[in-house]
Amino acid sequence: xxxxxxxIEDLPGDAVxxxxxxxxxxxxxxxxxxxxxxxxxxxxxxxxxVLFVLYAMVLxxxxxxxxxxxxVNFGPVAFFAVGGYTAAVLTAEDxxxxxxxxxxxxxxxxxxxxxxxxxxxxxxxxxxxxxxDFLAIVTLAVAEIVHGSIITxxxxxxxxxxxxxxxxxxxxxxxxxxxxxxxSTVLVFGAFALLFYGLFRRLSASPYGxxxxxxxxxxxxxxxxxxxxxxxxxxxFVYGAAVAGLAGALLVFxxxxxxxxxxxxxxxVIVWVGMLIGGAGSDRGVLGGLAVIMSFQLLTRFFNxxxxxxxxxxxxxxxxxxxxxxxxxxxxYRPEGIWGNADRLGVDS
Amino acid sequence: MExxxxxxxxxxxxxxxxxxxxxxxFTLVYGLVNMINFAHGEFITIGAFAGxxxxxxxxxxxxxxxxxxxxxxxxxxxxxxxxxxxPMNETGAVPLLMMSIGLGFVLxxxxxxxxxxxxxxxxxxxxxxxxxxxxxxxxxxQLLIIxxxxxxxxxxxxxxxxxxxxxxxxxxxxxxxxxxxxxxxxRRIRNAVWLAASGLAGVAGVMLAxxxxxxxxxxxxxxxxxxxxxxxxxxGSPYGAVVGAYLxxxxxxxxxxxxxxxxxxxxxxxxFVVLIVVLLIRPGGIVNTEVRTS
Amino acid sequence: xxxxxVDGLERSxxxxxxxxxxxxxxxxxxxxxxxxxxxxxxxTTFNCISGVIxxxxxxxxxxxxxVTTVPPHGLARRGLVRTFQQTRELPxxxxxENMLLPAPDHPGERAWHAVGQTGASREREQAARERAMExxxxxxxxxxxxxxxxxxxGGQRKLLELARALxxxxxxxxxxxxxAGVNPSLTNEIVDHIEALNDDGLTLLIIEHELETxxxxxxxxxxxxxxxxxxxxxxxxxxxxxxxxxxxLGG
Ligand SMILES: Nc1ncnc2c1ncn2[C@@H]1O[C@H](COP(=O)(O)OP(=O)(O)O)[C@@H](O)[C@H]1O
Ligand SMILES: [Mg+2]
Numbered sequence: 001x002x003x004x005x006x007x008i009e010d011l012p013g014d015a016v017x018x019x020x021x022x023x024x025x026x027x028x029x030x031x032x033x034x035x036x037x038x039x040x041x042x043x044x045x046x047x048x049x050v051l052f053v054l055y056a057m058v059l060x061x062x063x064x065x066x067x068x069x070x071x072v073n074f075g076p077v078a079f080f081a082v083g084g085y086t087a088a089v090l091t092a093e094d095x096x097x098x099x100x101x102x103x104x105x106x107x108x109x110x111x112x113x114x115x116x117x118x119x120x121x122x123x124x125x126x127x128x129x130x131x132x133d134f135l136a137i138v139t140l141a142v143a144e145i146v147h148g149s150i151i152t153x154x155x156x157x158x159x160x161x162x163x164x165x166x167x168x169x170x171x172x173x174x175x176x177x178x179x180x181x182x183x184s185t186v187l188v189f190g191a192f193a194l195l196f197y198g199l200f201r202r203l204s205a206s207p208y209g210x211x212x213x214x215x216x217x218x219x220x221x222x223x224x225x226x227x228x229x230x231x232x233x234x235x236x237f238v239y240g241a242a243v244a245g246l247a248g249a250l251l252v253f254x255x256x257x258x259x260x261x262x263x264x265x266x267x268x269v270i271v272w273v274g275m276l277i278g279g280a281g282s283d284r285g286v287l288g289g290l291a292v293i294m295s296f297q298l299l300t301r302f303f304n305x306x307x308x309x310x311x312x313x314x315x316x317x318x319x320x321x322x323x324x325x326x327x328x329x330x331x332x333y334r335p336e337g338i339w340g341n342a343d344r345l346g347v348d349s
Numbered sequence: 350m351e352x353x354x355x356x357x358x359x360x361x362x363x364x365x366x367x368x369x370x371x372x373x374x375f376t377l378v379y380g381l382v383n384m385i386n387f388a389h390g391e392f393i394t395i396g397a398f399a400g401x402x403x404x405x406x407x408x409x410x411x412x413x414x415x416x417x418x419x420x421x422x423x424x425x426x427x428x429x430x431x432x433x434x435x436p437m438n439e440t441g442a443v444p445l446l447m448m449s450i451g452l453g454f455v456l457x458x459x460x461x462x463x464x465x466x467x468x469x470x471x472x473x474x475x476x477x478x479x480x481x482x483x484x485x486x487x488x489x490x491q492l493l494i495i496x497x498x499x500x501x502x503x504x505x506x507x508x509x510x511x512x513x514x515x516x517x518x519x520x521x522x523x524x525x526x527x528x529x530x531x532x533x534x535x536r537r538i539r540n541a542v543w544l545a546a547s548g549l550a551g552v553a554g555v556m557l558a559x560x561x562x563x564x565x566x567x568x569x570x571x572x573x574x575x576x577x578x579x580x581x582x583x584x585g586s587p588y589g590a591v592v593g594a595y596l597x598x599x600x601x602x603x604x605x606x607x608x609x610x611x612x613x614x615x616x617x618x619x620x621f622v623v624l625i626v627v628l629l630i631r632p633g634g635i636v637n638t639e640v641r642t643s
Numbered sequence: 644x645x646x647x648x649v650d651g652l653e654r655s656x657x658x659x660x661x662x663x664x665x666x667x668x669x670x671x672x673x674x675x676x677x678x679x680x681x682x683x684x685x686x687t688t689f690n691c692i693s694g695v696i697x698x699x700x701x702x703x704x705x706x707x708x709x710v711t712t713v714p715p716h717g718l719a720r721r722g723l724v725r726t727f728q729q730t731r732e733l734p735x736x737x738x739x740e741n742m743l744l745p746a747p748d749h750p751g752e753r754a755w756h757a758v759g760q761t762g763a764s765r766e767r768e769q770a771a772r773e774r775a776m777e778x779x780x781x782x783x784x785x786x787x788x789x790x791x792x793x794x795x796x797g798g799q800r801k802l803l804e805l806a807r808a809l810x811x812x813x814x815x816x817x818x819x820x821x822x823a824g825v826n827p828s829l830t831n832e833i834v835d836h837i838e839a840l841n842d843d844g845l846t847l848l849i850i851e852h853e854l855e856t857x858x859x860x861x862x863x864x865x866x867x868x869x870x871x872x873x874x875x876x877x878x879x880x881x882x883x884x885x886x887x888x889x890x891x892l893g894g
Pocket of ligand 1: 684685
């Protein structure tokens with residue numbers, strides 16, 4: 001994982017080209033009879049790797065929203081969930097409970113993205129004029145509403161049982177068994193993550209990104225200098241929603257199921273802490289930060305068994321405590337994160 | 350069984366009572382320290398455990414236990430704020446808010462490590478008064494909770510309107526710069542705010558320990574309701590927060606009557622919908638405070 | 644020709660009437676001073692004209708078009724640009740970025756051009772950069788191009804704000820107390836810039852709270868007190884006006 005980030009950091013200028021090539025190569029690989037079996041014991045790394053590339057996609061959008069434009073979106077998981085559940089409801093075949101329309105997966109994928117974008121428009125139009133700390137509350141509340149609705153409307157979503165029998169398009173391309181499908185998934189999703197990183201990077205590095213950073217610095221001045229501030233904020237909000245929705249849809253196609261446990265506030269916390277550790281506004285740094293926090297989670301998994309006198313529950317709590325502590329330390333002692341620019345973020349350190 | 354409306358109103362008053370105490374503290378901090386404190390729920394949890402320790406473990410009588418919880422939570426909350434929030438007071442709303450999220454994680458999970466996830470109930474001898482012809486009952490415990498909240502609101506009102514410090518607090522909330530020029534010691538006010546907000550959270554915590562039990566997420570579970578009440582009342586306005594809390598409490602329980610039966614779990618979700626609707630049509634809340642940019 | 648026409652403008656904050664039926668106009672090519680004691684409503688008048696806040700009543704006409712409800716970005720594009728009383732450089736951006744931001748009609752500010760890295764975007768950026776360098780040289784800021792605007796001195800920030808406004812090629816500038824907190828030599832420098840710009844055809848409306856500062860610079864003064872226009876006229880006329888003197892001594 002850290003491997004992937006360092007590779008991203010070393011990329012010459014343009015990640016869009018690299019991303020396009022990677023997507024092409026990954027798709028060719030899927031179509032070919034070739035497959036790669038990961039060495040046994042490394043399974044957990046690939047599982048976390050899939051989550052990493054999906055969270056990375058969400059983070060790329062979130063960083064454009066907060067790191068560049070200063071929009072405090074505390075509900076990325078809401079868009080992630082709407083994308084995932086829309087895709088699952090449309091494509092699942094005869095789920096145990098809830099609705100499954102059995103449509104082909106590309107329809108589900110497109111609909112997932114569109115649904116997340118629609119939520120983004122709705123929320124953006126109604127709240128982007130509020131003070132930034134109020135946007136934080138509203139987005140957080142919306143994430144709670146979405147999660148609560150998934151549980152409540154069980155006739156559609158399957159409630160806590162989730163939705164099963166969702167197609168698994170990537171896994172379906174190989175019947176090599178073992179963990180070959182996991183490797184393919186990481187490759188394909190990773191290629192798409194790279195492509196989106198490149199696209200968003202081009203946005204942030206252009207005059208477009210300059211307007212966003214001006215909005216972060218002083219909305220009113222930006223407006224009096226002739227920029228349609230509200231429209232920029234709305235569009236950026238919707239772009240972020242779209243990639244989050246896409247990532248959510250990919251997640252259910254990877255799992256072959258949707259479950260409310262994929263879409264809890266923990267996901268929001270992980271991407272936010274990753275962004276702050278890496279340095280909001282640093283397009284590469286935030287991915288590095290995500291890698292740091294997810295490695296921390298992965299490594300501590302192994303410790304649990306080796307520490308005596310600590311129950312599973314206590315251990316989980318300690319881990320969350322440490323994440324909270326890390327967040328506090330970063331904000332207080334290194335508000336620009338590891339790779340962020342203090343001058344750009346307007347923080348002292 | 351059909352629950353009569355009057356009964357739902359009483360349940361709503363109970364819920365409104367502890368939300369009110371939480372929301373007043375939350376809104377004071379918002380108005381005077383200019384931060385949204387996402388760790389406010391944890392202050393309430395501290396109060397719930399303090400109440401449990403005082404009443405059940407130490408065996409103190411309930412009034413003493415409530416006082417102990419109030420003082421202990423006030424001091425602990427104030428101390429935590431001094432260490433975490435006060436040194437970064439100048440950095441603005443968003444970093445403070447994130448700091449409080451981190452703090453909430455640490456406190457919530459710290460308490461879970463120590464106390465475990467299970468709930469501890471503070472049990473009292475409860476008398477039930479029935480009014481069968483009017484179709485409702487009320488327990489001594491419910492009366493205690495509602496009475497405590499009313500007493501706290503009255504004390505708060507006297508404090509804000511009769512004491513120098515309280516009047517200075519209101520002035521500062523209206524205009525901090527003006528307060529600075531007119532020689533009000535804003536440091537002292539912030540200390541007072543943290544003590545008052547945490548103390549009220551402590552009392553709310555005891556109420557929750559009485560009615561639902563104390564566990565590490567006791568306060569956190571109420572946080573979005575508290576925020577909703579505070580915003581409904583007009584962020585920064587303590588009186589608005591009280592009104593908002595009771596409206597919300599009664600609204601939640603009464604709406605159960607009118608919702609289709611399958612959707613009663615939407616209760617809490619409903620509150621968040623209320624929050625968003627308020628922010629959309631009247632973001633300033635009942636007293637219409639300024640929350641739009643520019 | 645009348646470039647800016649303000650008619651019956653009103654704005655209150657709660658019970659306080661900050662602007663109370665203010666009426667005046669500015670001819671194309673003029674330099675007009677808007678003066679009045681602190682709290683007279685000058686900044687609020689600017690805020691209403693520039694669309695930064697809504698007015699309660701009255702109309703604003705710019706260049707023959709009713710712009711009362713036009714949002715600030717629309718006014719900026721029509722050539723009516725303002726500065727703020729408290730200097731508002733964008734501190735987290737470099738001097739160059741501050742200058743490039745206002746460049747009008749920049750295709751690179753649309754997502755499609757940004758992602759496609761189009762030639763149109765590159766060309767516009769290049770042109771904007773040249774214009775920015777010209778202006779920065781005029782204002783003696785060319786050595787600060789890479790510096791974060793937050794690190795400039797107070798005077799440099801004032802100059803940057805002025806230069807930045809000029810990136811929009813405005814027809815008219817609204818300056819809110821451009822000389823407040825500025826030392827005498829910089830004041831002279833800013834006066835020279837204003838006169839040079841006016842010679843090139845720019846119309847200016849300048850707020851100042853002291854009576855004397857603008858007398859040399861402006862063609863006409865509009866005196867505001869308690870949100871109302873007390874008097875208008877040449878600086879000489881205003882200096883002799885009893886009412887104005889009273890307003891200043893009384894206020
Ligand atoms: N946003 C505001 N909220 C409340 N009162 C305001 C606001 N802006 C200005 N005022 C009040 O309006 C009056 C006029 O202010 P202003 O236009 O800034 O005066 P000037 O620029 O002439 O000194 C003052 O009494 C000021 O306190
Ligand atoms: Mg002024």
